[in-house]
Amino acid sequence: MLDFIKGKVITVKPDKIVIQTGGIGYSVKIPIRVSRYINRDEETQIFTSLIVKEESIEIYGFLESSERDLFEELIKIAGIGPKMAINILSTYDRETLYKIIDHEDIKSLSKIPGIGKKTAQRILLELRGILPSLQYEKDQKYDDILSALLNLGYKRLEAKEVLDKIYNNEKDEATIIRESLSILAGKDGK
Amino acid sequence: MLDFIKGKVITVKPDKIVIQTGGIGYSVKIPIRVSRYINRDEETQIFTSLIVKEESIEIYGFLESSERDLFEELIKIAGIGPKMAINILSTYDRETLYKIIDHEDIKSLSKIPGIGKKTAQRILLELRGILPSLQYEKDQKYDDILSALLNLGYKRLEAKEVLDKIYNNEKDEATIIRESLSILAGKDGK
Amino acid sequence: MLDFIKGKVITVKPDKIVIQTGGIGYSVKIPIRVSRYINRDEETQIFTSLIVKEESIEIYGFLESSERDLFEELIKIAGIGPKMAINILSTYDRETLYKIIDHEDIKSLSKIPGIGKKTAQRILLELRGILPSLQYEKDQKYDDILSALLNLGYKRLEAKEVLDKIYNNEKDEATIIRESLSILAGKDGK
Amino acid sequence: MLDFIKGKVITVKPDKIVIQTGGIGYSVKIPIRVSRYINRDEETQIFTSLIVKEESIEIYGFLESSERDLFEELIKIAGIGPKMAINILSTYDRETLYKIIDHEDIKSLSKIPGIGKKTAQRILLELRGILPSLQYEKDQKYDDILSALLNLGYKRLEAKEVLDKIYNNEKDEATIIRESLSILAGKDGK
Numbered sequence: 092m093l094d095f096i097k098g099k100v101i102t103v104k105p106d107k108i109v110i111q112t113g114g115i116g117y118s119v120k121i122p123i124r125v126s127r128y129i130n131r132d133e134e135t136q137i138f139t140s141l142i143v144k145e146e147s148i149e150i151y152g153f154l155e156s157s158e159r160d161l162f163e164e165l166i167k168i169a170g171i172g173p174k175m176a177i178n179i180l181s182t183y184d185r186e187t188l189y190k191i192i193d194h195e196d197i198k199s200l201s202k203i204p205g206i207g208k209k210t211a212q213r214i215l216l217e218l219r220g221i222l223p224s225l226q227y228e229k230d231q232k233y234d235d236i237l238s239a240l241l242n243l244g245y246k247r248l249e250a251k252e253v254l255d256k257i258y259n260n261e262k263d264e265a266t267i268i269r270e271s272l273s274i275l276a277g278k279d280g281k
Numbered sequence: 282m283l284d285f286i287k288g289k290v291i292t293v294k295p296d297k298i299v300i301q302t303g304g305i306g307y308s309v310k311i312p313i314r315v316s317r318y319i320n321r322d323e324e325t326q327i328f329t330s331l332i333v334k335e336e337s338i339e340i341y342g343f344l345e346s347s348e349r350d351l352f353e354e355l356i357k358i359a360g361i362g363p364k365m366a367i368n369i370l371s372t373y374d375r376e377t378l379y380k381i382i383d384h385e386d387i388k389s390l391s392k393i394p395g396i397g398k399k400t401a402q403r404i405l406l407e408l409r410g411i412l413p414s415l416q417y418e419k420d421q422k423y424d425d426i427l428s429a430l431l432n433l434g435y436k437r438l439e440a441k442e443v444l445d446k447i448y449n450n451e452k453d454e455a456t457i458i459r460e461s462l463s464i465l466a467g468k469d470g471k
Numbered sequence: 472m473l474d475f476i477k478g479k480v481i482t483v484k485p486d487k488i489v490i491q492t493g494g495i496g497y498s499v500k501i502p503i504r505v506s507r508y509i510n511r512d513e514e515t516q517i518f519t520s521l522i523v524k525e526e527s528i529e530i531y532g533f534l535e536s537s538e539r540d541l542f543e544e545l546i547k548i549a550g551i552g553p554k555m556a557i558n559i560l561s562t563y564d565r566e567t568l569y570k571i572i573d574h575e576d577i578k579s580l581s582k583i584p585g586i587g588k589k590t591a592q593r594i595l596l597e598l599r600g601i602l603p604s605l606q607y608e609k610d611q612k613y614d615d616i617l618s619a620l621l622n623l624g625y626k627r628l629e630a631k632e633v634l635d636k637i638y639n640n641e642k643d644e645a646t647i648i649r650e651s652l653s654i655l656a657g658k659d660g661k
Numbered sequence: 662m663l664d665f666i667k668g669k670v671i672t673v674k675p676d677k678i679v680i681q682t683g684g685i686g687y688s689v690k691i692p693i694r695v696s697r698y699i700n701r702d703e704e705t706q707i708f709t710s711l712i713v714k715e716e717s718i719e720i721y722g723f724l725e726s727s728e729r730d731l732f733e734e735l736i737k738i739a740g741i742g743p744k745m746a747i748n749i750l751s752t753y754d755r756e757t758l759y760k761i762i763d764h765e766d767i768k769s770l771s772k773i774p775g776i777g778k779k780t781a782q783r784i785l786l787e788l789r790g791i792l793p794s795l796q797y798e799k800d801q802k803y804d805d806i807l808s809a810l811l812n813l814g815y816k817r818l819e820a821k822e823v824l825d826k827i828y829n830n831e832k833d834e835a836t837i838i839r840e841s842l843s844i845l846a847g848k849d850g851k
Contacts, residue, residue: 092338094291094299095306101664105809105838109664112304113493114682116665123809123842127835143338148662148713178813182842202846205814239295239313243368244395265317268295272313272372276392282528284481284489285496302494303683333528429485429503433558434585455507458485462503462562466582472718474671474679475686492684523718619675619693623748624774645697648675652693652752656772 093141093150100135106181108152110137119152120173123181128154142166142173151177158185168217170210178203179214192218233258236267245275283331283340290325296371298342300327309342310363313371318344332356332363341367348375358407360400369393369404382408423448426457435465473521473530480515486561488532490517499532500553503561508534522546522553531557538565548597550590558583559594572598613638616647625655663711663720670705676751678722680707689722690743693751698724712736712743721747728755738787740780748773749784762788803828806837815845 096119098112105123109116119137121129129135137152138159151173153159158180165176182203183191191199192215200211233254240250253274258267286309288302295316299306309327311319319325327342328349341363343349348370355366372393373381381389382405390401423444430440443464448457476499478492485503489496499517501509509515517532518539531553533539538560545556562583563571571579572595580591613634620630633654638647666689668682675693679686689707691699699705707722708729721743723729728750735746752773753761761769762785770781803824810820823844828837 092308092340093305094308095301097301097304097306104805105834106812111665111667114667115663116667118662118664123813123838127833141338143334143336144713145335145715146713148711150662174812181813204845235294242296242364243313243371264295268313275394282498282530283495284498285491287491287494287496331528333524333526335525425484432486432554433503433561453507454485458503465584472688472720473685474688475681477681477684477686521718523714523716525715615674622676622744623693623751644675648693655774 093139095136095138095156096150096152097136098134100129100131100133103129103131106177108137110135110152117150119150120177121152122158122177124184125154140173149173153180155185161185161188165218168214171214175205178205188218230260232260232264232267236264236271239268240271240275249275283329285326285328285346286340286342287326288324290319290321290323293319293321296367298327300325300342307340309340310367311342312348312367314374315344330363339363343370345375351375351378355408358404361404365395368395378408420450422450422454422457426454426461429458430461430465439465473519475516475518475536476530476532477516478514480509480511480513483509483511486557488517490515490532497530499530500557501532502538502557504564505534520553529553533560535565541565541568545598548594551594555585558585568598610640612640612644612647616644616651619648620651620655629655663709665706665708665726666720666722667706668704670699670701670703673699673701676747678707680705680722687720689720690747691722692728692747694754695724710743719743723750725755731755731758735788738784741784745775748775758788800830802830802834802837806834806841809838810841810845819845 096110096112096117098110098117101109101111101116103126105126107118107120108126108129109118111117119139121137137154138156139153140151140159140163142149142151151159151162153162162173162176162180165171165179166173171179179188183199190196195215197208197211197215200206200214201208203211206214236258237247237250237254240254241247250271253271254267257270257274286300286302286307288300288307291299291301291306293316295313297308297310298316298319299308301307309329311327327344328346329343330341330349330353332339332341341349341352343352352363352366352370355361355369356363361369369378373389380386385405387398387401387405390396390404391398393401396404426448427437427440427444430444431437440461443461444457447460447464476490476492476497478490478497481489481491481496483506485506487498487500488506488509489498491497499519501517517534518536519533520531520539520543522529522531531539531542533542542553542556542560545551545559546553551559559568563579570576575595577588577591577595580586580594581588583591586594616638617627617630617634620634621627630651633651634647637650637654666680666682666687668680668687671679671681671686673696675696677688677690678696678699679688681687689709691707707724708726709723710721710729710733712719712721721729721732723732732743732746732750735741735749736743741749749758753769760766765785767778767781767785770776770784771778773781776784806828807817807820807824810824811817820841823841824837827840827844
């Protein structure tokens, strides 16, 4: 629901900022390593994730939408809540985390406060499944269409097989989507 | 609660846009077939439906309020959640869907990802009951008054019977409502 | 949380309006008898009540804050939800409802759609307890202080007894509150 | 989520104000002793706490962020909800409350409406544990870093031990955080 807040930074704490737009000051939780890049009284854009629980509504914020997207993937993993996800991103940035996953570097993962060896192994397993979708398959357009087909309920393998056959960066998005849908609809014997 | 958002489109993905008003960027899920009509950096009005769950608040958006109304009718059908409803509207627009219902075209309905033959039949049944209310009975004013009487708790048959007797497009809305209510209150032996 | 919305009326239906402020159009449910006093394209102030349920957030709106306050009292009565409360206020305005209560006019109460004789009797009983607090005891200041003392947890009888002793419209609110609290704290043997 | 509202005060009641920003009037519950410092039609900044329940969203407001922070600590104590916390802060301001805790003054605590002797003793016990964190350990920067380390999951003793070793007000926040995290990560044998 809430993609970003653009406003004036009012306060900066190691793990929280207050950013104002209109007459409202929003308090936003941030990864500790990010606070040094945010300055009081400056106009800033924070990419946000609205976390709704039965008795709380909180906003988590990031300087890049790709880091916010990674945060939203992390909290889909069973056992990783917003607090643990922000700990992970407080300790390592996105690129470092990819390397840790690629090198199966359990030791670095378990340096994150609150993460023991067993949790580190489970996170490694789950992140391996997610990270490809967070690194561009081919390019942004290909990825956007693939994720739309997955959201429609098609399996990754099925969607990629069709997309790889017809994908060509010259074609516009709408054409590629229409072609994929008609092949996929046909493939399902519908 | 949220009828529309008027703002500048920041990003357009096949199934999602980000639209900004004030300092806030709202992320809005849209039917895939609609994204080709939305352009980045353009001032746009999106008719919205706020979907509140225990652990999420999401916004679904449409270029026409009638399509948003159809979406809100679809999600009242048991077994059809927002995701399935957006799949239906990603595959077919409103007019096509009416034809499919009128011609009891199960084959086309089951082309929608995630919808098998059995679900298609059930949707057909339920949609037949809803669609009349989404196509104008006589005209907008007649429909608005009828839906207000239904919301007050009167049965469709009872309300239509009274409305058909006294309805005349020349009369203003308040008069028609007052007359219907007094007849309906009288008819209930109250 | 949401006391009022000031904005331009975009659409008026018998039981619903859309009012815009900033780039957001809010959809607000209203009593049917009120829609005739609201005109499209006019700047209007609507006094609101935000109704939060597990799977919905809705706004109910009124042209006067006293009618909104009555609505919020009605929905505190067991068995009366927002829909029934808006039916009551769609059928009768505040003054008429007071007369109905004063004259114990069950017949008029049960003319409200969805309200049978038994419910009418129960509403009558409960409304008798509430209405005094909605009609000014003495004046607005007296009522505001009385309701603040009740919110603090003091019984109506206890609070009125103290307030009646020290109340004088010439004194300012803060002084009256301080004097009442010190007497009440003393009376509790604290 | 909601740190403050800056706007024009529309109404002031003993325990509630309405403050407007943009076209929205927000109703905010305040401690009774604070209302005398708030004037109608004046531009005011209210530090807020958004209280989300299954069937309500309410805003509690304070003239100082430190009083709001104390309110948010109080409601973490089992058995103290927002209503009781606002009663406590309606009866005593922050400084007086500190003295009451320091002097273990049960009598004053139980003067708060709704608080008997037993609850007073329990509150005393719990507040003793919280108050140090609300009074500056050394200075604002030291406190912000300490609370960030606690939020990351480190124990207070462990975090304070490391922070006391390396803390020096000349160093900037980012450096102190980086140094503490590397020592803490090392200390955990990670």
